[in-house]
Amino acid sequence: MIEAGQRNHAQQPRAGVLLVNLGTPDAPTAPAIRRYLREFLSDKRVVDLPRALWWPILNGFILPFRPRRLAHSYGSVWGQEGAPLLTHTRDLTQGVEHALAERLGASQVPVYFAMRYGNPSVVSVIARAQTDGVRRLVAIPLYPQYSATTTASVMDALFAALSNLRWMPEVRSVHQYHDDPQYIAALADAVRAHWAAHGQGDHLLLSFHGIPKRYFEAGDPYFCHCQKTARLLAEALQLPESHYTVAFQSRFGREPWLQPYTDERIVQLAQSGVKRLDAICPGFAADCLETLEEMDMQYAELFQASGGEALRYIPALNASAAHVDCIAALAEQHLSGWLPTAIDAEQIAARAATLHY
Numbered sequence: 001m002i003e004a005g006q007r008n009h010a011q012q013p014r015a016g017v018l019l020v021n022l023g024t025p026d027a028p029t030a031p032a033i034r035r036y037l038r039e040f041l042s043d044k045r046v047v048d049l050p051r052a053l054w055w056p057i058l059n060g061f062i063l064p065f066r067p068r069r070l071a072h073s074y075g076s077v078w079g080q081e082g083a084p085l086l087t088h089t090r091d092l093t094q095g096v097e098h099a100l101a102e103r104l105g106a107s108q109v110p111v112y113f114a115m116r117y118g119n120p121s122v123v124s125v126i127a128r129a130q131t132d133g134v135r136r137l138v139a140i141p142l143y144p145q146y147s148a149t150t151t152a153s154v155m156d157a158l159f160a161a162l163s164n165l166r167w168m169p170e171v172r173s174v175h176q177y178h179d180d181p182q183y184i185a186a187l188a189d190a191v192r193a194h195w196a197a198h199g200q201g202d203h204l205l206l207s208f209h210g211i212p213k214r215y216f217e218a219g220d221p222y223f224c225h226c227q228k229t230a231r232l233l234a235e236a237l238q239l240p241e242s243h244y245t246v247a248f249q250s251r252f253g254r255e256p257w258l259q260p261y262t263d264e265r266i267v268q269l270a271q272s273g274v275k276r277l278d279a280i281c282p283g284f285a286a287d288c289l290e291t292l293e294e295m296d297m298q299y300a301e302l303f304q305a306s307g308g309e310a311l312r313y314i315p316a317l318n319a320s321a322a323h324v325d326c327i328a329a330l331a332e333q334h335l336s337g338w339l340p341t342a343i344d345a346e347q348i349a350a351r352a353a354t355l356h357y
Helices: 030-041 051-077 084-103 122-131 148-162 181-198 213-217 222-237 262-271 289-305 321-334 342-354
Strands: 014-024 111-118 134-141 170-173 203-209 244-249 276-280 310-314
Touching (some): 014 084, 014 122, 030 111, 122 148, 181 310
16 A cells, blocks of 8 residues: 555646757867767767768777867867856756746746756756656757757657656657747847947858758758748848858768858858958857857968958857847746646645545
8 A cells, every 4th residue: 555645646747947958078088079979970860871881980980080189179168167068058057947937936947958968968867857856848959940960869869768767757849949039139139249349340150050961952951940040130130141141060071061161151251352250150059169169260260361350259149148038938938838826736735635545
């Protein structure tokens, strides 16, 4: 017989929010980067080549050599508190939790963050949420533009973690927010703040992370989402088409990726007479290796070497107030109907008092 005191039937189903970002190595060292890359590049959503073809390349050419080359790059952006992607995501999470507490009054909605690859893992954070009594979960992958390589991969990891639970929570998910008005307004505010502090450049570069072109041809909407984000941001800034460029960075391997390529476009802009190039990466919710090292260092040097004077990188939204409000609003929207009212609490308590075992 189960004693009634062993279970609290008056407890209301608790709702929580889970933010998920890409991930980062645990340290800027070759062994840590190797562990991270092995997990990242083993994901079939990221690299969909046949395993018989991909495993020899990954284990014979990439993992033995690339981590050592990347160690310097990670070290150049590593902060005292760790990887910038990790610290910014943590700060954003804390900000969203505080914002939800203010928006929802006395309701306590815990907000967690996990990394698709690396730590904290989705599995470990789901276990923590279970311990906290979360029975309803809103999952928000921190990728404004949907792609199977990112958003879908997060959902794979989430449901893989849930599949091991005896009692799974209810789940709602945000698959994209590329055209969300608050997201666009936050981006526009970031650009305007940069212009107010440094003056407006000659041209604005909007650089998104690339994906193989054949993924788009197979039906991935990422390219279209990026284009719409760029158009809406340009409209918010009242920029004519001749004053901004959309491009795609961080390509890997030899097959064609989405174009134009950011590095090639930067050279063209410098050679066309652009002297001050402002650059923003709207697809990155938090600053990371690709924005701080690739864009702000490598591409800045490339622009100058090609005849430009300065590439001025506009930081990601990170844990800015506008970004916190945007993500909190998305969470609140998807929490609708899940947060108990005072009447709900009274009814649950009354029903629990009548239960006998």
